[in-house]
Amino acid sequence: MWVCLWCNLNSGFWNIVPASNLDEWQLAIRAMLPFGVLPMAFFFFVIRKKLILPWSGPSSLLMVYGCFAAIGTFFSPEPGWSLYWTMNFLATILVAWNFLDRKDPVGSTRQLLQVTWVAAFIVAAIIGYQAQGSIFGHTSTAYGLAESELHGLSRSSGIARWAAIPGLVCLVKAYHCRRLIYFPFFLGIAAVAFFIVYRMQSRGAVFGSIAALLFCLVVGSRLRRYALPFAIIAMIVIFILDSPAALSNQFDEYIRRGQTKEDFHTLTGRTRAYENGMAAFVDAPVFGRGQWADRLVIKEHVHNSFLQAMLNGGVAGAIPYFVSWGAGWLIFYRLQKRRARLSPEDRVCVLEAGTVMMFFTVRAVPETTTASYAVDLLVMVAIYVYLETLSLSVSRRKRGRFTPVFLPAPSHASPQLRRAS
Numbered sequence: 001m002w003v004c005l006w007c008n009l010n011s012g013f014w015n016i017v018p019a020s021n022l023d024e025w026q027l028a029i030r031a032m033l034p035f036g037v038l039p040m041a042f043f044f045f046v047i048r049k050k051l052i053l054p055w056s057g058p059s060s061l062l063m064v065y066g067c068f069a070a071i072g073t074f075f076s077p078e079p080g081w082s083l084y085w086t087m088n089f090l091a092t093i094l095v096a097w098n099f100l101d102r103k104d105p106v107g108s109t110r111q112l113l114q115v116t117w118v119a120a121f122i123v124a125a126i127i128g129y130q131a132q133g134s135i136f137g138h139t140s141t142a143y144g145l146a147e148s149e150l151h152g153l154s155r156s157s158g159i160a161r162w163a164a165i166p167g168l169v170c171l172v173k174a175y176h177c178r179r180l181i182y183f184p185f186f187l188g189i190a191a192v193a194f195f196i197v198y199r200m201q202s203r204g205a206v207f208g209s210i211a212a213l214l215f216c217l218v219v220g221s222r223l224r225r226y227a228l229p230f231a232i233i234a235m236i237v238i239f240i241l242d243s244p245a246a247l248s249n250q251f252d253e254y255i256r257r258g259q260t261k262e263d264f265h266t267l268t269g270r271t272r273a274y275e276n277g278m279a280a281f282v283d284a285p286v287f288g289r290g291q292w293a294d295r296l297v298i299k300e301h302v303h304n305s306f307l308q309a310m311l312n313g314g315v316a317g318a319i320p321y322f323v324s325w326g327a328g329w330l331i332f333y334r335l336q337k338r339r340a341r342l343s344p345e346d347r348v349c350v351l352e353a354g355t356v357m358m359f360f361t362v363r364a365v366p367e368t369t370t371a372s373y374a375v376d377l378l379v380m381v382a383i384y385v386y387l388e389t390l391s392l393s394v395s396r397r398k399r400g401r402f403t404p405v406f407l408p409a410p411s412h413a414s415p416q417l418r419r420a421s
Contacts, residue, residue: 001037001040001041001091001095001098002095002096002112002115002116003119004033004036004037005033005034005037005088005091005092005095005378006119006123006375006378007030007033008030008031008033008034008037008088009123009374009375009378010153010154011027011030011031012031012084013031013080013081013084013085014031015027015028015030015031016028016031016032034084034087034088034091035087037091037095038087038090038091038094041091041094041095041097041098042094044098045094045097045098048098048101049102050097050098050100050101050102051100051101051102051105051389051392052100053097053100053385053388053389053392054388054392056327057327057331057384057388058324058325058327058328058331058384058387058388059093059096059097059324059381059384059385059388061320061321061323061324061327062093062320062321062324062370062381062384063090063093064317064320065309065313065317065318065320065321065324066086066089066090066093066313066317067090067317068287068288068313068314068316068317068320069086069089069288069290069291069312069313069317070083070086070090070290071287071313071316072284072287072288072289072290072291072293072312072313072314072317073086073290073291074287074290075284075287075288075289075290076289076290076293076296077289077296077297078296079290081292081296082289082290082291082292082293082296083290085290085291085292085372085373086290086291088291088373089291089372089373089377092373092377092378092381093381096109096112096381096382096384096385097385099111099112099385100385100389105389105392105393106346106389106390106393109382109385109386109389109390110345110346110349110386110390112382112385112386113349113352113353113382113383113386114349116378116379116382117165117166117169117352120162120165120166120169120375120379121165121166121169121189123162123375124162124163124165124166124193124196127150127154127159127162127163128163128192128196130149130150131146131149131150131159133149134146134148134149134199135196135199135200141199141201141257142156142199142200142201143156143199143200143201143202143257144156146159146200156200156201156202157200157202157204157205157367159196159200159202160196160197160200160202160204160205160206161202161205161363161367161375161376162375163193163194163196163197163200163205164193164194164197164205164208164209164212164359165356165359165379166189166190166193167189167190167192167193167194167196167197167209168190168209168212168213168216168352168355168356168359169352169355169356170186170187170189170190170193171186171187171190171213171216171223171227171355172216172220172223172348172351172352172355173186173348173352174186174187174190175220175222175223175226175227176220176222176348176351194209197209201254201257203255203366204362204363204365204366204367205363207362208358208359208360208361208362208363209359211358211359211361211362212355212356212358212359212362215354215355215358216351216354216355216358217231219336219351219354219355220351267303267366270303270304270366273294273298273300273301273302273303273304274302274303274304274307276298276300276302277294277298277302277304277307277308277310277311278307279298280293280294280297280298280311281307281310281311281314284314285314285315286314286315286316287313287314287316287317288310288311288312288313288314288316288317288318289311289312290312291312291372291373292312292372293308293311293312294308294311297311301368302368303366303367303368304364304365304366304367304368305364305365305367305368305369305370305371306318306321306322306364306371308368308371308372309321309322309371312371312372321370321371324370324384325361325364328357328380328383328384328387329357329361331387331388331391332350332353332354332357332387334391335350335387335390335391335394336350336354338394341394341397342390342394346390349386350387350390353383353386353387356379356383357380357383360376360379360380363376
């Protein structure tokens with residue numbers, strides 16, 4: 001079911017039409033997958049014994065938000081389309097909850113997380129191969145050029161996001177792998193991934209990657225010990241090879257991407273989208289207008305997760321959505337405080353989850369994350385469910401912990417028993 005949700009990406013309700021060739025058939029089949037996944041996920045979740053997560057957790061709060069957004073579907077200008085994306089959104093959380101097996105919930109959700117990393121790596125590798133002409137070409141930048149090679153399937157921000165996820169995960173794995181032979185392998189993948197992020201010139205992905213890298217340097221002790229000195233040496237070499245003024249000009253040109261002052265100050269038209277989005281929110285402030293309301297109401301991407309949540313679910317849905325971000329970081333903080341009780345494998349997985357979560361937290365401001373069905377939601381739900389399950393397991397072990405008390409043997413006991421006591 002999780003693979004089916006990944007296969008449904010870059011598809012949509014409009015592809016469910018009579019097919020005349022192989023390409024149309026695969027699009028139609030991928031678009032119809034949620035109609036089977038949602039009832040199947042609900043059925044298995046009800047009949048099988050699952051670990052129940054608290055409603056204060058981020059995945060449960062996202063489910064509450066999704067239900068309010070489902071109510072907003074009745075006020076959507078296109079109820080059928082909004083209902084379709086609502087099905088995808090709710091199915092993502094339900095399928096992730098199906099990994100909460102009572103026998104080994106931590107191991108099962110850890111597997112969900114690792115499968116998610118592998119899926120992101122596979123898609124990033126496919127995209128990198130298809131757009132290799134612009135990514136690894138001789139042009140000064142690949143911004144706006146890779147889209148033509150991908151025939152509009154992904155924009156520069158989307159390509160950079162796909163690359164950043166495996167790049168961040170592989171960097172953490174490189175400095176925590178037990179076998180030295182894996183170190184250059186993971187580090188090489190991370191280097192290629194961050195090169196793609198750099199070439200795409202997506203400001204949201206670039207700043208999100210920088211924030212995530214700084215985060216894992218601060219939180220991860222191994223990265224502080226080995227990666228931080230290397231990063232400092234690399235920065236010193238860069239400053240020696242070029243003057244600060246020249247570096248400042250290069251940085252300014254990289255950030256501006258050749259835009260005019262007006263385009264730069266309006267965040268490439270985002271300020272207009274924010275104004276239109278707020279106006280649409282005022283028209284339906286209680287329950288919103290259902291999933292992907294920005295595309296259906298203001299006819300453009302609103303480019304902000306929190307504003308999109310307000311459009312989709314109104315105030316009723318936006319409140320649990322806002323809280324879900326804080327709940328996710330609170331769980332991560334608690335796990336970091338108790339990291340001594342975690343297994344070595346879980347310590348690495350928690351750091352991977354937190355690093356990727358930091359990337360999406362920064363990216364939630366200029367793009368949309370977890371507010372609607374997309375790869376961002378698939379990744380973040382896997383992170384949330386794993387962190388919630390691990391935190392619940394650690395808390396239960398703490399409550400069930402006891403200290404045995406050994407009483408001295410009586411004086412008339414045998415010498416062997418007194419020695420044992």
